[in-house]
């Protein structure tokens with residue numbers, strides 16, 4: 548699959564709701580440039596987004612280059628790699644939806660495992676950093692993740708790493724999940740990580756807050772997130788993740804009986820029922 552075929556199979560037009568179809572010149576057939584256009588290998592799903600933009604988009608653009616140097620990545624990468632290995636090799640040839648892909652690294656790991664990928668993010672700069680033009684089997688999509696329309700059952704996996712906490716209030720988080728899971732085929736897998744509420748956060752009443760003024764967060768307990776999932780989504784594992792420079796201390800801390808009270812992040816994985 549190339550990026551055009553991936554986008555056509557997974558996305559519906561934001562304006563008219565029809566599945567995307569492109570001409571030989573890569574123009575959108577249903578709504579033309581107003582419905583989106585390709586630019587340097589990135590599909591601008593909402594052409595007005597870059598100018599209108601949310602404050603978070605600009606903050607993420609500024610972070611794009613340095614993001615992967617953040618100290619949280621060794622543990623996160625280790626966990627994602629382990630999970631991706633558990634769902635590999637791809638069984639169905641369908642793309643994986645990498646939502647809030649940022650500058651990576653999940654997109655690259657999914658590609659190494661053999662999955663075609665549709666990688667979406669609100670930060671155009673992050674997509675540019677993530678983009679590998681030598682790899683035709685990734686469709687990079689610039690979009691507001693709360694405003695995407697999917698072809699039902701079009702992807703074999705849903706990767707949603709470390710951003711649910713940034714989507715606003717509970718109703719927005721729930722609405723996002725309901726919509727994202729429409730894209731997943733019955734039997735397809737998902738990975739969903741988010742900020743956990745640990746003991747320190749509880750004692751300091753630090754459940755909601757923001758990094759700077761632009762990036763707001765609302766930490767979540769796994770049971771709250773489970774309650775937000777649409778019917779037919781089965782959580783098979785709940786685990787907790789700590790932020791260390793090495794994977795080993797995280798592996799140890801995450802199996803302690805009180806892991807949930809220490810961990811800064813939580814991960815739900817599972818399947819959509821057949």
Ligand SMILES: [Zn+2]
Pocket residue numbers: 560561562563564565577578582
């Ligand atoms: Zn259209």
